[in-house]
Amino acid sequence: MPLLTARQRMGAAALILAASAVLSRLMGLVRDKVISWQFGAGGEADLYFAAFVVPDIINYLLAGGFMSITIIPLLAARFREDEADAWRFFSCVFFWMLVSSLALTVAGMIWAEQLARLTAPGFSPQAITRLAFFMRIILPAQVFFLAGACFTALLLLRRQFSVPALTPLIYNGAIIAMGLLLPLTPGAGALFGKGGHLGPDHLGMTGYCVGVTLGAGLGAFLLPLRAAAAGGLRLSFVWRHPLLFRFLLIALPLMLGQTVVMLDEQFLRVFGSLVGDGAVSLLNYGRRIAQVPVGLVGQAAAVASYPFLVRLLADGENERFAATLRTALAASVGLIIPCALLMMAAAWPILGIIFQGGRFGPEETLAALPLTRLMLAPAPFWIVYMVLVRAYYAHGDTLTPALTGTAVTLACIPLYYFLAVPQGAWAVAALSGLGVSAYVAWLIGIWARRHGTAAFAGLAPLAGRCLACSVPAAGIAWLVADATLARLPLPPFFAACAALAASGAAFALVGVPLARMVAPELIEMAARPLRERLARKKARDATGADACQNGKDA
Structure with a gap:
């Protein structure tokens, strides 16, 4: 007889995720404290926060935040019936998500200035140029978020909550670290000190933008990938599966319904x-x-x-x-x-x-x-x-x-x-x-x-x-x-x-x-x-x- 009831197991899962949420919120507040101390309200801070509009919408369009919701029911049923076919279905969803996120990210980077004007209509032309620069740095993070969401859904299905709980901590930690350390890095000004009116050697909030993509790569993609691989991940190049259409029917309202x-x-x-x-x-x-x-x-x-x-x-x-x-x-x-x-x-x-x-x-x-x-x-x-x-x-x-x-x-x-x-x-x-x-x-x-x-x-x-x-x-x-x-x-x-x-x-x-x-x-x-x-x-x-x-x- 199991020692824990269903309610207790749900409570244990909630406890792990609650602890992660507490630490993540605290780190998020520390991050915002550092930003507000350095940049206050307005100027660079406005641009940094506005730079997330297009990347977040890409995430919404591919239902990345709902990946566990859309795939878990289908994957759970398939694993009960045919484990080998369940892995083929998982691989199919993963590769389509990877390709779609790459395509939207590249398009966003190409048309960053036009998108910046659309999403921040009240900003000046100089600010729009700087905003587009920030967007191009942040946009690749969505590839890591969206592809990594597939591995996170797999871990949640296995009721492995520890790694998903670590993801936001690594993400926020990378933003804080890069925001503080990049300006101290030799050569960073020559590499990143562009994209606006601050001058070639003034990084402004560029380090925080770099931290977003780095944190997404480490916390939202590599860590869940490693945990999924340790548990027996089986990926294969599969582009078609009978369940893909059903998955899209479930996900499509989340993609189109903003x-x-x-x-x-x-x-x-x-x-x-x-x-x-x-x-x-x-x-x-x-x-x-x-x-x-x-x-x-x-x-x-x-x-x-x-x-x-x-x-x-x-x-x-x-x-x-x-x-x-x-x-x-x-x-x-x-x-x-x-x-x-x-x-x-x-x-x-x-x-x-x-x-x-x-x-x-x-x-x-x-x-x-x-x-x-x-x-x-x-x-x-x-x-x-x-x-x-x-x-x-x-x-x-x-x-x-x-x-x-x-x-x-x-x-x-x-x-x-x-x-x-x-x-x-x-x-x-x-x-x-x-x-x-x-x-x-x-x-x-x-x-x-x-x-x-x-x-x-x-x-x-x-x-x-x-x-x-x-x-x-x-x-x-x-x-x-x-x-x-x-x-x-x-x-x-x-x-x-x-x-x-x-x-x-x-x-x-x-x-x-x-x-x-x-x-x-x-x-x-x-x-x-x-x-x-x-x-x-x-x-x-x-x-x-x-x-x-x-x-x-x-």
Whole structure:
């Protein structure tokens, strides 16, 4: 009899991915801290963040971020039936992905300046030239991301979560390392110090762009390739397979359906370029903070639960499928609401700690403050999306999320241009949250009509109880944070640290007693992972003790 239940195995997977998400988010914040310190908001920073628009869209067009979702169900079924044919199918998908990504990357590099004008219409001609230079450095990373996604999907199918968990750490580490070290490298100025108005020996943010491609090559491609090879990877030159058409039918909606969630970051960059200098950077910094709780809570739960949801459907266990989905949604929503509200309350000290310093002064901190709070508000909808969309994909339904998301995207574009841009960066941030929230609400409604409401049973009352205990705690924490920053005679960084600690303590002092009275399940959710970990340790110790005793008896 296995020592771990399905829930515990899913919990262990979620724990690995959650640890990776925590470290990755921390490294991402360190990366952005270094960038903000060196370059502030505007100028080179705007160009760097805008340089990701075209590469990211290429990734979306080839459904690279959804590779595990599209290929895992087909590959899992094929491995159960015919292992040799499963490897042929995998090889076919891999080589088509490699060729397609190479073709789009080369095209993007050739027409980089034209694409730069299209994706950053508010930039000057000199800035467009520099932006095209950055794009040409970053674009090859997509070949590594897209080809490596095939190997990562294979590892997830094998429930090998450690290597996929390392990928973002290597990626962010390479960006930071190259950003800091390339300017110190002899000859780097002659090789890379081109592409704009900074002069032949001024690298600017070129090192960070080089780090993007290097990190993608090492972390997203070579590491998963090596792990897959160690587990018995069998690649062959196969260009045709009967399952390829079915794979394309599943992936095509993800390729063509550019949902508002996928394009949210790109909208902030494109329409931010029309708002004015520094808007792209400030919106990016605010979004980075807002996505921290989403990444920590939602990504781990969504990625870890997906293979189990697929297996439950394949085994015909619909009730357990609904129960697993309900558990993932409840845990995610129950954790994200207090986390997001606390971060909204402490946004000022958080921004002060992470970004303020160097060329990012107090004025930039105050300018990013409302943007950060606006983008934290829809965090529960982001969490629901990350879990629910994988339930759609587990059913083999990629069309519904793609069509509904594309419809919301098309509705948002004129709203961004005609309503948000004239009002400024805050309106762009607000519309971002409203678009995502409307999309997720639509997906919930469709799911309820098709599959019933069992997956959402108790979710709305839980959210209400979370708000009931978290809103008062966040209000007190907000007052404490502002008062500490205003009155404590310390240097800005240490004042921000003190304000963050004080606001966190105030939130806990008010929120925990309220949670015990109003929403005791929140305490249970927070304590359950620790209890399960202790139970697993106890089981392993007991098994080891039994083995030792049996050895003595023998």
